[in-house]
Amino acid sequence: MRYSAFKVIKEALTGHRGWGPAWRDADPKPEYDTIIIGGGGHGLATAYYLAKIYGGQRIAVIEKGWIGGGNVGRNTTIIRSNYLLDGNEPFYEFSLKLWEGLEQDLNYNAMVSQRGILNLIHTDAQRDAFIRRGNAMILNGADADLLSTAQIKKRYPFLNTDNARFPIKGGLAQHRGGTVRHDAVAWGYARGADMHGVDIIQNCEVTGFLIEDGVCKGVETSRGTIKAKKVASCVAGSSSRLMDKAGMRLPIESHVLQAFVSEGLKPLLPGVITFGAGHFYCSQSDKGGLVFGGDIDGYNSYAQRGNLPVVEDVCEGGMAIFPMLGRARLLRMWGGIMDMSMDGSPIIDKTHIDGLYFNGGWCYGGFKATPASGYVYAHLLATDTPHKTATAYRFDRFAKGLMIDEKGQGNQPNLH
Amino acid sequence: MIINHPLLGPRDSAEFTYMGDASLIHRPDWQAGDAVAQFVEYGYQRANPAGLHRELWFHEGGDRSWLVVTRNTVTHEITSVELARDVARAEGRSK
Numbered sequence: 001m002r003y004s005a006f007k008v009i010k011e012a013l014t015g016h017r018g019w020g021p022a023w024r025d026a027d028p029k030p031e032y033d034t035i036i037i038g039g040g041g042h043g044l045a046t047a048y049y050l051a052k053i054y055g056g057q058r059i060a061v062i063e064k065g066w067i068g069g070g071n072v073g074r075n076t077t078i079i080r081s082n083y084l085l086d087g088n089e090p091f092y093e094f095s096l097k098l099w100e101g102l103e104q105d106l107n108y109n110a111m112v113s114q115r116g117i118l119n120l121i122h123t124d125a126q127r128d129a130f131i132r133r134g135n136a137m138i139l140n141g142a143d144a145d146l147l148s149t150a151q152i153k154k155r156y157p158f159l160n161t162d163n164a165r166f167p168i169k170g171g172l173a174q175h176r177g178g179t180v181r182h183d184a185v186a187w188g189y190a191r192g193a194d195m196h197g198v199d200i201i202q203n204c205e206v207t208g209f210l211i212e213d214g215v216c217k218g219v220e221t222s223r224g225t226i227k228a229k230k231v232a233s234c235v236a237g238s239s240s241r242l243m244d245k246a247g248m249r250l251p252i253e254s255h256v257l258q259a260f261v262s263e264g265l266k267p268l269l270p271g272v273i274t275f276g277a278g279h280f281y282c283s284q285s286d287k288g289g290l291v292f293g294g295d296i297d298g299y300n301s302y303a304q305r306g307n308l309p310v311v312e313d314v315c316e317g318g319m320a321i322f323p324m325l326g327r328a329r330l331l332r333m334w335g336g337i338m339d340m341s342m343d344g345s346p347i348i349d350k351t352h353i354d355g356l357y358f359n360g361g362w363c364y365g366g367f368k369a370t371p372a373s374g375y376v377y378a379h380l381l382a383t384d385t386p387h388k389t390a391t392a393y394r395f396d397r398f399a400k401g402l403m404i405d406e407k408g409q410g411n412q413p414n415l416h
Numbered sequence: 417m418i419i420n421h422p423l424l425g426p427r428d429s430a431e432f433t434y435m436g437d438a439s440l441i442h443r444p445d446w447q448a449g450d451a452v453a454q455f456v457e458y459g460y461q462r463a464n465p466a467g468l469h470r471e472l473w474f475h476e477g478g479d480r481s482w483l484v485v486t487r488n489t490v491t492h493e494i495t496s497v498e499l500a501r502d503v504a505r506a507e508g509r510s511k
Contacts, residue, residue, distance in 0.1 A: 249464075302490050
């Protein structure tokens, strides 16, 4: 069923009896060509692009709970492509271009809003670093705009530019960045994949892999054995738990990241703003809540809830740049589990087991990557070669010294 | 989280810096024939369990001792706190 203005009017006049579910709740078949484990944004996007672009396959997405119930439903919905390194920037710019065409492609309203993102500058050294990053972005076809303090004051009059410790000395803006309705991304990809014949199987937990002589031939699940020529892990946050069932250790620690939303307010924040002297970022949802977050808690966790020291730290960061934030009440806060990799960058690669593929290690930047992650993973699954924008995301980069470490922090996952 | 420091008693975890899996105590022998492979494993690969996890916490905002904390990564419950020095010595490291 295609969604359109005509369809909305027709249904309004006929009592909304013709909508129907957006995707089938499929039961597992005994065998598929490709099984994608994980019905989150990345897994559903992978299924969608694999079916749509590479076609001709029997594809299933299997999900432990319900689709979109993990990090795609927990993030702070920001999209951007403001990375520095060659291993990253072409990939994230590819992703941002896919976001720009996503709703037309999916025929689904994902509320992609290019309201812009602004990274604030607080020192001269930071300005130099941001100019370098902006130039790297422009070289890779992205947009970047260095703003002066006067330009920032004009556009965001509520910012505290004269903070004694962290004066705002300018900012690097990416006007094509913005926010997206995150749940709709999962639902839109699910609907698109379903329309291309993908089976979306919920409440189906993988309990083991069928591995014979170094070849993966399917998975054991809570709903029986499912055979497949290719099995694709796509469960960032739980990657180590899943791949442990295949006997693999990963260059990943799982950490909890908290996110926050204030009570609903009238429109006051026209884009996404990030604090450059601490770790704090904020946008305003279309419902009016200020959506914000900061650092991960910093210790291994699978608990999907964090602790209070980080709450205090994030709110202090917010108060430093938005003193008005102190008048708003915190409505909700929650946690999600991140695959924190050893260099802060993801892994999209084959494993040493034939027929078993891996996508994970997204740290806390996976949401913006959703379309490109799905696209390049589908490319890898279909062709057994990496997509040209994702050649650096290999498992062996740690052994070879080819880390993609944007912040230069080294192999300490809680610093990325 | 409250970490029950063996010398100082209960302390707020915010006083500590987290350093990851306690297996980092076991630095490989740099003279071994396969030292490079061992160091790649040591430096980059982690068990990352869901459940009990032995991990290193550094009391940076306190007495600057290193602790081995056994904590459940699913519930955040801490069941044991030892001085890393004692753990290493019990395993025959140092004197």
